[in-house]
Amino acid sequence: MTKWRVMTVDDSAAILTIIAAYLEDSEFEVIAAERDGIMAVERFAQERPDIVLLDLIMPGQSGVETLGRILAIDPDAFVVIVSSLGTEDAVHECLTSGARSFLQKPFTRDDFIDFMRDLTQVA
Amino acid sequence: MGSMFFGQYLLSKGAINREALIEAIELQRKTNLSLVELAVRDGCLEPQRAEGILTRYRTTDAGLEELCLEYGQIDREKLDELRRNQQSDWVRIGVALVASGHLTRDQVVEHLAAFHEVQHEANQQLEADFRACNDPETVRTVVELAVFHLKRFTNGPVKLQNLTEDGGVLSSGRRRYAQKLLGDRELCIALDLPSQVATVAAQGFIGIPVEDDSEVAIDAVCECVNIIGGHACTRLEASGFRLRPEPPFSTEGDEPAGELRSSIRARVMAGDHEVDVRVFV
Numbered sequence: 450m451t452k453w454r455v456m457t458v459d460d461s462a463a464i465l466t467i468i469a470a471y472l473e474d475s476e477f478e479v480i481a482a483e484r485d486g487i488m489a490v491e492r493f494a495q496e497r498p499d500i501v502l503l504d505l506i507m508p509g510q511s512g513v514e515t516l517g518r519i520l521a522i523d524p525d526a527f528v529v530i531v532s533s534l535g536t537e538d539a540v541h542e543c544l545t546s547g548a549r550s551f552l553q554k555p556f557t558r559d560d561f562i563d564f565m566r567d568l569t570q571v572a
Numbered sequence: 573m574g575s576m577f578f579g580q581y582l583l584s585k586g587a588i589n590r591e592a593l594i595e596a597i598e599l600q601r602k603t604n605l606s607l608v609e610l611a612v613r614d615g616c617l618e619p620q621r622a623e624g625i626l627t628r629y630r631t632t633d634a635g636l637e638e639l640c641l642e643y644g645q646i647d648r649e650k651l652d653e654l655r656r657n658q659q660s661d662w663v664r665i666g667v668a669l670v671a672s673g674h675l676t677r678d679q680v681v682e683h684l685a686a687f688h689e690v691q692h693e694a695n696q697q698l699e700a701d702f703r704a705c706n707d708p709e710t711v712r713t714v715v716e717l718a719v720f721h722l723k724r725f726t727n728g729p730v731k732l733q734n735l736t737e738d739g740g741v742l743s744s745g746r747r748r749y750a751q752k753l754l755g756d757r758e759l760c761i762a763l764d765l766p767s768q769v770a771t772v773a774a775q776g777f778i779g780i781p782v783e784d785d786s787e788v789a790i791d792a793v794c795e796c797v798n799i800i801g802g803h804a805c806t807r808l809e810a811s812g813f814r815l816r817p818e819p820p821f822s823t824e825g826d827e828p829a830g831e832l833r834s835s836i837r838a839r840v841m842a843g844d845h846e847v848d849v850r851v852f853v
Contacts, residue, residue: 460819463778463792508819533802536809555799557628
């Protein structure tokens with residue numbers, strides 16, 4: 450079975466660890482994990498993952514800036530924002546900037562896998 | 573004297589010593605079962621499903637009863653039966669102290685009456701402290717969210733004791749995990765934690781063992797603060813505040829003391845450790 454290739458971007462190593470653990474033994478494979486936006490854009494250009502899970506609040510280049518740069522490389526890139534911030538302003542900004550979906554932290558494994566499976570229906 | 577657990581009150585009054593309290597708590601740990609543990613014991617919940625419910629409880633805002641109904645395939649009738657059994661078998665700290673021979677029943681009754689009076693006053697004082705704060709709505713939102721999430725992450729008893737205003741200096745033996753929230757106003761939230769509490773919270777959050785003060789543990793607690801900060805921004809948006817969190821950080825120094833006008837210090841008991849939740853406004 451071909452797995453969905455996922456890139457995760459979060460300044461928190463804990464969140465990268467949790468997501469990798471949640472996706473283990475699933476139809477998703479984490480092919481890249483980056484802790485800052487600039488590196489994430491470079492890695493995206495090399496790997497062209499099917500789905501990018503992108504943190505919003507990061508030091509240096511923010512999630513929204515990173516999103517813009519990824520979409521400049523590939524306007525069809527499937528980028529999902531994953532953030533603890535769930536304000537209407539933040540969600541609106543992300544979606545109007547080209548993110549395909551928004552997931553608020555924290556989340557359980559089951560909820561996360563369900564969310565990822567829903568994404569594959571539209572990705 | 574702020575809000576506290578009964579065992580802590582007895583300790584402060586010299587009615588028992590620390591060893592007696594630890595012995596009683598151990599007895600409670602062995603005897604008192606959570607709803608999920610009771611359901612597993614009664615064979616109406618598979619251990620694997622129970623683990624899933626507990627993970628969900630630690631990482632979402634849902635209550636344990638609600639989760640048992642939704643994911644445990646337990647109906648309301650069974651749940652009510654489990655709850656009744658839990659309440660009838662539950663050993664409170666006073667009963668545990670009597671059972672272990674450290675206090676008589678009459679002594680417990682007498683101390684409990686005095687404790688309730690003290691608690692009533694402490695709760696009233698706590699309300700007055702919240703109202704007297706600079707920016708009370710923000711302080712209350714942050715402190716309540718911090719207590720709520722600390723309880724989830726540490727999977728143990730957490731109790732807000734009192735609120736004071738001070739210079740925001742970090743107490744020795746603790747590390748500060750903080751996050752600035754910027755927008756209509758500037759504030760910073762912080763958890764000042766001893767390493768034992770930080771480690772337990774980090775493990776509860778990631779779900780794997782971590783070493784004290786390791787990079788992973790520090791990072792995980794920063795993410796816990798990030799969740800508190802993010803949820804505070806979300807909750808305060810309903811009151812018309814537009815706030816956005818900065819990346820969380822950890823320090824052994826006093827940052828951001830001095831940068832902002834005042835620091836509200838909420839003293840919180842997490843198990844038998846004292847921790848501080850701070851709001852710099």
